[in-house]
Amino acid sequence: MTNGGLSRRRFTQSLGVVVASFALAPRTAFGQAPGGLPFSLRNNRRLEGWIRLEPDATVTVFTGKAELGQGILTALAQIATEELDVGFDKIRMVSADTSRGPDEQYTFGSQSVEQSGSAIRSASAQARGVLLAAAARRFGARPEDLQVKDGIIASPDGKRATFWEVASSDPDLLRGDITGTAAPKKPSDYSIVGKSINRIDLPGKLTGAPSYVQDMRLPGMVFARVVRPPRYGAKLVSLDEAAVRSLPGVVAVVRDGNFLAVAAKREEQAIAARDALALAARWSDEAVPLPDMADLHGELKRIRAETIVVGATGQSELAPDQARRISAEYTRSYLSHASIGPSCAVAWLKDGHITVWSHTQGAFPLRGDLAKVLAMQIDHVGVVHMPGAGCYGHNGADDVALDAALVARAVAGAPVKLQWMRDDEFAWAPFGPAMAMRVEAALASDGKIVDWSYDVWSNSHAMRPGQAGGVNLLAAWDLSAPFVKSPPPHIPQPFGDGDRNAMPFYELPRKQIRNHLLLDTPIRNGSFRTLGSHGNIFAIESFMDELAEVAGIDPVAFRLAHLRDPRARAVLQAAADKAGWTPGQKGDRQRGRGLAFCRYKSIGMYAAVVVDVEVDRKTGVIKVPRVVMAADIGLAVNPDGAKNQLEGGIVLAVSLTLKEQVGFDRRQITSRDWTGYPILAFPEVPNIEVILMERDDPSLGAGEGSLPPISAALANAFAHATGRRLRELPMTPERVKSLFS
Amino acid sequence: MTHRIIVNGQPHQVDAAPDTPLLYVLRNDLGLNGPKFGCGLGQCGACAAIVGGKLTRTCSVTLRDVGEDQITTLEGLGTVEKPHPLQRSFTDEQAAQCGYCSNGMIVAAKVLLDRNPNPTEDDIKNALADQLCRCGVHNRVVRAVRRAATEPAK
Numbered sequence: 001m002t003n004g005g006l007s008r009r010r011f012t013q014s015l016g017v018v019v020a021s022f023a024l025a026p027r028t029a030f031g032q033a034p035g036g037l038p039f040s041l042r043n044n045r046r047l048e049g050w051i052r053l054e055p056d057a058t059v060t061v062f063t064g065k066a067e068l069g070q071g072i073l074t075a076l077a078q079i080a081t082e083e084l085d086v087g088f089d090k091i092r093m094v095s096a097d098t099s100r101g102p103d104e105q106y107t108f109g110s111q112s113v114e115q116s117g118s119a120i121r122s123a124s125a126q127a128r129g130v131l132l133a134a135a136a137r138r139f140g141a142r143p144e145d146l147q148v149k150d151g152i153i154a155s156p157d158g159k160r161a162t163f164w165e166v167a168s169s170d171p172d173l174l175r176g177d178i179t180g181t182a183a184p185k186k187p188s189d190y191s192i193v194g195k196s197i198n199r200i201d202l203p204g205k206l207t208g209a210p211s212y213v214q215d216m217r218l219p220g221m222v223f224a225r226v227v228r229p230p231r232y233g234a235k236l237v238s239l240d241e242a243a244v245r246s247l248p249g250v251v252a253v254v255r256d257g258n259f260l261a262v263a264a265k266r267e268e269q270a271i272a273a274r275d276a277l278a279l280a281a282r283w284s285d286e287a288v289p290l291p292d293m294a295d296l297h298g299e300l301k302r303i304r305a306e307t308i309v310v311g312a313t314g315q316s317e318l319a320p321d322q323a324r325r326i327s328a329e330y331t332r333s334y335l336s337h338a339s340i341g342p343s344c345a346v347a348w349l350k351d352g353h354i355t356v357w358s359h360t361q362g363a364f365p366l367r368g369d370l371a372k373v374l375a376m377q378i379d380h381v382g383v384v385h386m387p388g389a390g391c392y393g394h395n396g397a398d399d400v401a402l403d404a405a406l407v408a409r410a411v412a413g414a415p416v417k418l419q420w421m422r423d424d425e426f427a428w429a430p431f432g433p434a435m436a437m438r439v440e441a442a443l444a445s446d447g448k449i450v451d452w453s454y455d456v457w458s459n460s461h462a463m464r465p466g467q468a469g470g471v472n473l474l475a476a477w478d479l480s481a482p483f484v485k486s487p488p489p490h491i492p493q494p495f496g497d498g499d500r501n502a503m504p505f506y507e508l509p510r511k512q513i514r515n516h517l518l519l520d521t522p523i524r525n526g527s528f529r530t531l532g533s534h535g536n537i538f539a540i541e542s543f544m545d546e547l548a549e550v551a552g553i554d555p556v557a558f559r560l561a562h563l564r565d566p567r568a569r570a571v572l573q574a575a576a577d578k579a580g581w582t583p584g585q586k587g588d589r590q591r592g593r594g595l596a597f598c599r600y601k602s603i604g605m606y607a608a609v610v611v612d613v614e615v616d617r618k619t620g621v622i623k624v625p626r627v628v629m630a631a632d633i634g635l636a637v638n639p640d641g642a643k644n645q646l647e648g649g650i651v652l653a654v655s656l657t658l659k660e661q662v663g664f665d666r667r668q669i670t671s672r673d674w675t676g677y678p679i680l681a682f683p684e685v686p687n688i689e690v691i692l693m694e695r696d697d698p699s700l701g702a703g704e705g706s707l708p709p710i711s712a713a714l715a716n717a718f719a720h721a722t723g724r725r726l727r728e729l730p731m732t733p734e735r736v737k738s739l740f741s
Numbered sequence: 742m743t744h745r746i747i748v749n750g751q752p753h754q755v756d757a758a759p760d761t762p763l764l765y766v767l768r769n770d771l772g773l774n775g776p777k778f779g780c781g782l783g784q785c786g787a788c789a790a791i792v793g794g795k796l797t798r799t800c801s802v803t804l805r806d807v808g809e810d811q812i813t814t815l816e817g818l819g820t821v822e823k824p825h826p827l828q829r830s831f832t833d834e835q836a837a838q839c840g841y842c843s844n845g846m847i848v849a850a851k852v853l854l855d856r857n858p859n860p861t862e863d864d865i866k867n868a869l870a871d872q873l874c875r876c877g878v879h880n881r882v883v884r885a886v887r888r889a890a891t892e893p894a895k
Contacts, residue, residue, distance in 0.1 A: 068839070069837075069838040069839025069840065069841075069876055070838065071838070198832060198835060199835060199837075201840075202831075202832055202835065202837055202840060203821045203824070203828075203832055204821060205837060205840030205843060206815075206824070206828045206831050206832060206837065206840065206843055206847065207775075207815065207816065207818075207819060207820050207821050207824060207828055208773060208774045208775035208814065208815040208816040208844070209774065209821060210774050211774065211840070212774075212777075212841070214777065214778065215774040217769075217772065223769075248758075266757070266761075266765065266769065267765045267768070267769055268757070268758070268761045268762060268765045271781070338875055339839075339841075339875055340777075340779050340785055340787050340839075340841045340842045340873055340874065340875050341777055341778065341779055341787065341841045342778070342779075342780075387839070388839075388841075389777075389779075389839050389841035389875075390838060390839035390841060390875050390876045391839070392875070419778060421781060422779070422780040422781060422782060640835055641835070644835055644838060644878065644881070645838075647877060647878070647880065647881070648838055648876045648877035648878060649877070650877065651877025651878075651879060652875070652876075652877050655877075673780065673782055673784060674780060674782070674784040674785055674873065675784065679873060679875065680879075681870050681871070681873070682865075682866040682867075682869045682870050682872070682879050682882075682883070683863075683866045683867060683870050685866075685877075685879040685880060687880065688880055
């Protein structure tokens with residue numbers, strides 16, 4: 001039985017009438033387009049598609065970007081408040097909803113402030129201008145003589161009207177297209193942008209208010225779970241369904257090809273039925289041969305690949321033959337998103353229309369792929385973003401959305417909540433691909449790099465739903481009428497894929513960079529925070545220290561000698577100064593410090609970091625007591641929010657560096673719980689100091705750029721401490737011990 | 742089968758099998774959102790609540806185990822309007838990103854402060870060692886717990 005608390009707390013979702021308000025014009029999903037109208041406005045021109053004045057004297061601001069725990073809705077609300085001149089408490093954000101919001105494709109690549117922020121800034125500035133002009137006509141005054149404060153327009157002679165009063169006199173006022181001609185405020189006039197406003201969503205999340213897709217409770221909702229094959233490639237041979245159907249509470253067993261799921265009235269019943277279903281299923285012995293974990297570097301290089309020259313300069317001249325040539329190879333493991341909450345979705349098929357609530361990064365692309373798999377018209381499918389557990393890239397969110405939709409078909413009329421179990425997430429969500437890197441460089445006698453040759457091998461880091469040529473959803477490949485996977489896209493620089501940040505940011509007269517995009521995919525991959533940047537910067541910045549050592553030059557001075565960009569030089573110097581970097585200081589076999597630099601995507605934020613380590617040669621444990629980072633993210637819309645993101649990226653990266661690798665034998669993924677995939681815990685987390693450079697330049701996005709340089713700085717610190725170098729991630733105690741044995 | 746449990750000071754009659762993990766009763770029968778499903782294995786701490794004064798992984802105890810022990814969840818500590826000092830200090834320090842692990846952090850910190858009202862940073866880190874966070878807000882959480890311990894009640 002239930003009590004009154006349930007209905008009070010029941011999630012009230014307005015399902016509403018679903019109207020596809022935005023055209024689905026195809027366009028590139030990757031990166032900002034140059035010049036002119038902000039990227040996100042190109043296909044979403046209607047002003048009221050972004051800003052709507054509500055009868056209750058609030059303002060609804062629509063964004064196509066999703067709250068992933070990064071605080072984006074707060075930052076975007078600040079921008080709207082600033083440009084509109086209304087109270088912050090009047091803003092209501094609506095996020096990534098295919099039925100009523102703009103299509104901004106994916107929330108990825110640290111582009112939400114850049115893209116959605118620019119769009120909302122333009123839309124808000126225009127809305128304010130339109131309202132002022134209308135008020136001026138009403139008052140018989142000139143717009144430039146009017147004052148606006150908190151949504152109230154006042155004329156010099158004392159006439160007053162609120163935005164809502166002005167708008168109510170002309171319903172078409174905000175119905176025009178955004179032209180991009182309304183001048184937004186100058187940064188020097190900002191009052192709320194640039195302030196560390198507390199996140200609007202946290203009070204609810206910290207007190208147990210319904211906040212997540214996991215918290216949704218719809219009338220008549222059933223609970224579902226999936227049973228996935230034991231390994232990639234295994235096929236369902238037989239199933240004793242009857243044993244499962246008779247279990248308490250079971251309302252449906254769904255079997256379609258190799259896709260298996262069960263729905264029950266209660267959640268624990270669904271979980272018990274899942275266990276029974278797993279026992280009742282017999283799978284073929286087939287398997288996709290997996291690489292040898294002990295030789296990842298060699299294994300990656302042996303996979304069939306397409307080689308793309310990412311960049312080359314100075315190749316018409318021969319490399320100087322007097323120079324000293326040095327090379328090194330580096331490796332990164334497969335990485336799991338390892339979000340604390342497994343992926344979850346709610347799906348409801350009703351009257352020929354399906355609505356899916358999902359913590360996807362791309363509500364619109366997901367809708368397209370769902371429609372294909374479900375064979376439904378796209379305007380009969382709605383995807384509404386709801387927060388989930390932390391998102392660090394392409395996790396199981398989209399996959400579980402299809403899983404839930406497939407179950408919803410079997411229990412038509414009833415909403416279905418489907419959450420993956422922990423092992424589903426660890427074994428089946430896309431991983432950040434393993435990477436192999438090789439660098440070779442030539443060093444002149446003056447310590448300058450005169451030649452640079454770089455190769456990176458990895459599978460595509462971009463295998464999301466919505467990509468052309470197939471469907472990138474797990475269950476779609478398992479159906480009796482299966483869909484093919486979309487081939488990897490070719491993402492040009494500077495965004496790149498496995499080659500993101502493969503182009504060194506240093507001034508190098510002669511260089512060649514090649515990306516070997518692996519064509520066979522033994523292990524399922526996807527986008528993990530920063531894509532290839534993490535592996536590439538690990539290699540480049542480790543190698544810069546190796547070169548500096550050969551040249552006998554301090555690592556800071558060596559980098560500065562190859563850097564012209566003043567903002568890059570400034571963060572490097574700021575980090576070194578803050579950390580108390582002393583050129584020539586020797587490690588003491590146990591303690592050391594290292595440094596690294598990255599300009600994310602070569603066009604994004606700048607970060608330089610100093611990492612201290614303590615190495616215990618006996619246990620092989622590396623401790624990281626302190627991390628100091630200087631970051632230039634341009635104008636910080638919300639400095640504390642940005643710092644929170646930068647700190648988080650640092651902790652995640654220390655964890656990746658020291659601990660993380662997806663485990664597998666030659667047949668299957670073996671890391672399926674937190675014991676098999678440990679992450680950094682409280683006692684291991686370093687003290688972190690982040691300095692934000694104070695700048696008014698356009699915002700550069702802070703969601704990812706602190707992560708890439710950490711592994712290299714840590715490897716450099718380890719080398720500084722011990723005189724030995726680790727070129728393979730993670731730097732586990734076993735690897736450390738074997739280095740000294 | 743009907744069980745009587747006491748949650749956040751209120752008795753409830755729950756109709757569920759005795760081996761039902763407490764987590765699903767709290768979430769689905771009582772409509773509470775604080776305790777979260779994270780692993781179902783007692784490894785991550787997202788589902789934590791206070792049962793009989795002890796920090797408890799509610800995914801790994803059953804209705805039968807709980808008996809008449811008093812259960813306190815995140816909701817029992819405070820509300821948006823009247824937050825518990827820990828909920829307020831987590832807000833003041835912005836000690837969350839996705840917030841999915843925050844339930845466990847706050848509840849574990851509550852148990853710590855009940856036992857040790859003035860913990861050092863190391864005490865806090867050790868007390869939270871088995872509470873996993875993936876967004877990387879650990880240092881903010883430590884600051885928030887210190888702040889709740891040292892700031893005079895408002």
